[in-house]
Amino acid sequence: MNTLNASSRWLLLAVLSLCGASSYADASLRDEVDLIEALKRQPPCCVIDARSEAKQAQHALADALKYRPGLRIVPTASVVVVGDDNQNALKVANALSTQHPGKAIYAVRGGVTAWEFVRKALDKVTASSSGAAPAGVSFVIPHNTCETGTPLQILRSGTKAKP
Numbered sequence: 001m002n003t004l005n006a007s008s009r010w011l012l013l014a015v016l017s018l019c020g021a022s023s024y025a026d027a028s029l030r031d032e033v034d035l036i037e038a039l040k041r042q043p044p045c046c047v048i049d050a051r052s053e054a055k056q057a058q059h060a061l062a063d064a065l066k067y068r069p070g071l072r073i074v075p076t077a078s079v080v081v082v083g084d085d086n087q088n089a090l091k092v093a094n095a096l097s098t099q100h101p102g103k104a105i106y107a108v109r110g111g112v113t114a115w116e117f118v119r120k121a122l123d124k125v126t127a128s129s130s131g132a133a134p135a136g137v138s139f140v141i142p143h144n145t146c147e148t149g150t151p152l153q154i155l156r157s158g159t160k161a162k163p
Contacts, residue, residue: 026102027093029086031109035118038078038106040125045077050092051084051112059112062119067092078104082115 030038049056050067061082065071073079079096083089089107097105108115 027081027090027097027105027107029090029093029107029109032114032117032121035080035106035108035114036121036125038104039080039118039122042077043122043126044080044106045075046073046079047115048073048079048081048092048096050081050089055084055112061112061115073100075100075103075105078106080115081105081107082112083107084111086110 047061047064048067048071049061049064056066064082065073067081073096075096079093079100081089081093081096083092086107086109089109089111093105093107097103108118
């Protein structure tokens, strides 16, 4: 009887540890409706194009980072991964979630067609809720600013010399 209890305890510990490990993986496969709802409040910091080079050449994704092994990003918001198929997208999303535990990383169910639909729907939501542009100077950070490396531009400001 003690052997059964010990093996039952080990089994319970194994199940609990697996449940605990999966709670850190925040990657999930989402369809169009789920993505629109998840991204309505805050757009993703970057879109990762994990499709094959042939598919990327056939239909380029605007403002997407091409996935490559060892890609380093700093996800300031959620990350969206588009793959050739659902399995590939989820595989890349899981790899990124391992590097960035606690961050929302979404694999797109339905690939590039689904993502284009979501992007257009989000553009409509943003346009209808934004109204008029605020007065004064504004600064817009372009999409996909979460990739690390050398910056494309550096914003510098200073006082102008008076004539």
